[in-house]
């Protein structure tokens with residue numbers, strides 16, 4: 001397993017604003033191995049989505065660069081698919097057709113039967129193969145998110161990017177989707193970067209948690225290895241002292257080392273960052 005399948009080197013992002021330049025990110029360095037599940041966590045506005053957008057190729061970094069599987073990331077591409085908090089299914093297409101559209105994108109020239117097999121495979125992975133003909137408005141928010149994940153996976157991306165994928169769901173639905181994602185991960189071994197605000201979710205799902213400092217000029221503060229054995233069971237973890245220790249380390253980073261007080265200080269610093 002190479003530890004630099006995806007590599008962010010000295011990445012910086014500076015936005016032009018009406019008040020001048022705004023340094024959102026500075027010196028972001030991160031090496032991610034193939035098949036690794038990474039969570040990005042940090043206070044609101046610290047730059048998590050900016051990192052994800054850079055890896056997605058939606059923005060170009062203003063400093064440094066990003067290499068994926070030996071190639072520099074330049075612009076968006078199907079090898080980096082994104083799942084957003086609010087599913088972006090096409091409302092006039094059925095569940096099946098929404099995934100079919102993505103499958104056709106990566107299986108150009110494939111026969112109908114081959115495409116059909118792929119569409120059904122990815123929808124069965126997220127347990128949505130019972131609702132192939134339903135339209136998005138006929139299914140729940142959790143189901144829509146499942147279809148969104150199936151669609152993103154069906155692109156067979158080198159990296160799956162998830163921006164708070166379960167943020168809009170109720171706690172029970174969220175737990176079901178986290179479990180589904182862990183099962184899929186065990187089967188497909190995707191390389192994943194997921195943004196979350198949920199400490200328990202980050203510890204449950206991740207191989208490493210990347211904790212970001214507060215902006216402006218945010219960067220990676222600490223990286224925590226989550227060594228809990230897999231498969232992970234949320235109920236069993238509730239009694240696991242290692243789980244509680246890891247959880248505590250994330251909470252300490254967020255609320256002691258980089259709490260709101262630090263953020264107020266950073267705000268004063270921001271005047272220096274906005275040239």
Ligand SMILES: Nc1ncnc2c1ncn2[C@@H]1O[C@H](COP(=O)(O)OP(=O)(O)OP(=O)(O)O)[C@@H](O)[C@H]1O
Pocket residue numbers: 015016017022024042043044045046047048049050051215
């Ligand atoms: N296009 C832009 N132009 C100017 N500033 C921007 C732009 N995009 C993001 N920013 C600023 O960069 C900083 C990081 O934003 P970003 O959305 O990445 O944070 P985040 O950690 O994802 O926040 P949240 O958790 O609230 O979604 C913020 O201060 C934001 O206002």
